[in-house]
Amino acid sequence: MRTGTEEYYRRRALEYDRVYDKPEREADLRELRPWVASSLAGRRVLEVAAGTGWWTDSYADTAAEVTATDVNVATLEVATSRREWPSSVRFFQADAFDLDSIPGRFDAAFVGFFWSHVPLEQLDEFLDRLAGRLQHRARVVIIDNRYVEGSSYPIVRRDLGGDTYQERRLEDGSTWSVLKNFPTPSELRGRLARVGEGIALNELEYYWSATFRVTHQRGAR
Ligand SMILES: C[S@@+](CC[C@H](N)C(=O)[O-])C[C@H]1O[C@@H](n2cnc3c(N)ncnc32)[C@H](O)[C@@H]1O
Incomplete structure (x- = not known):
């Protein structure tokens, strides 16, 4: 399965971090x-x-161990x-929909700014696969963007499945x-x-966060 954003982020890798320099978002990020x-x-x-x-x-x-993965x-x-x-951190290439090849046992997961790119019809499967890769009662932390007029790219299209789209431009001029x-x-x-219990949601001005404990594992592994 694909999000359809893989190539875009591969091409954006060297300019990606600028999104964290937007001054209006600084206070939220500091929190x-x-x-x-x-x-x-x-x-x-x-x-x-x-x-x-x-x-x-x-x-x-401050984590005990980190396995940070990305498709790119x-x-x-x-x-x-x-x-x-730290020596406890390793990086590993992996598709978010195919987590089985990643070595290790995990009692937590972190997913930053990926939820928003997963097609709605694939979200349940993504969560099932993630939950299936974690230990029972593992803690999951998810953060992502809220739509803020003037700061977010405008939504230009909504498809029949309800997914929404933005037009973006990279430094090489590609759109x-x-x-x-x-x-x-x-x-x-x-x-x-x-997939979980103890769900806690929080909304800042520019971001939302969610945490929960994994309690329902559907054998997606
Ligand atoms: C918005 S960026 C977020 C990056 C990072 N988590 C952050 O918050 O700064 C989305 C990331 O998803 C990755 N990605 C897109 N499709 C993917 C897939 N199918 N499996 C794993 N990673 C994927 C992209 O390469 C990109 O690094």
């Missing part, structure tokens, strides 16, 4: 980074779609060279139609309740 770190402290974390490792950096020093080698190369990583969904809290809660 989120330590929250992510404390949520994952002491855990053996599987990070899905880790990209350039900007968030990996926020929690790597280009983004993982940026992540690897971002800093000197891309990128699937990007902005779930409501009740949509999030409904999806997460299939």
Whole structure:
């Protein structure tokens, strides 16, 4: 399965981190980074779609172990060279829909800014596969964007499945139609309740976060 954003992010790898320089988002990010770190402290974390490792950096020093994965080698190369990583951190190429080849046992997962790119009809399967790769009662932390007029790319299209799309441009001048969904809290809660309990949602101005414990594993492995 694919999100359809794989090639876009491969081409964007070297310019990706600029999204974290938007000044209006700075206060939210300053709040989120330590929250992510404390949520994952002491855990053996599987990070899905880790990209350039900007968030990996926020929690790597306090987690017990980190396996940060992404489908794109280009983004993982940026992540690897971002800093000197503790020996407990490793990077691994893996598709988010095929997590079985990743070595390790995990009592936590982190998913940053990937939910919004998963087609709605694949979200349940993504969550099932993720839950199936984690230990029972593992903690999952998910963060993503809220739609904010003037800061987010406008939504230019909605398809028959309900997925929404943005038009984006890279520095090389290429333009891309990128699937990007902005779930409501009740949509999030409904999806997460299939796989977990103890769901806690939080909305900042520019971002939403969700945590839960994995309790329903459907043998997706
Ligand atoms: C919006 S970026 C988020 C990167 C990083 N988590 C962050 O928050 O900075 C989305 C990431 O998903 C990755 N991606 C897209 N499709 C994927 C797939 N099928 N499996 C794994 N990663 C995928 C892209 O390579 C990209 O790094």
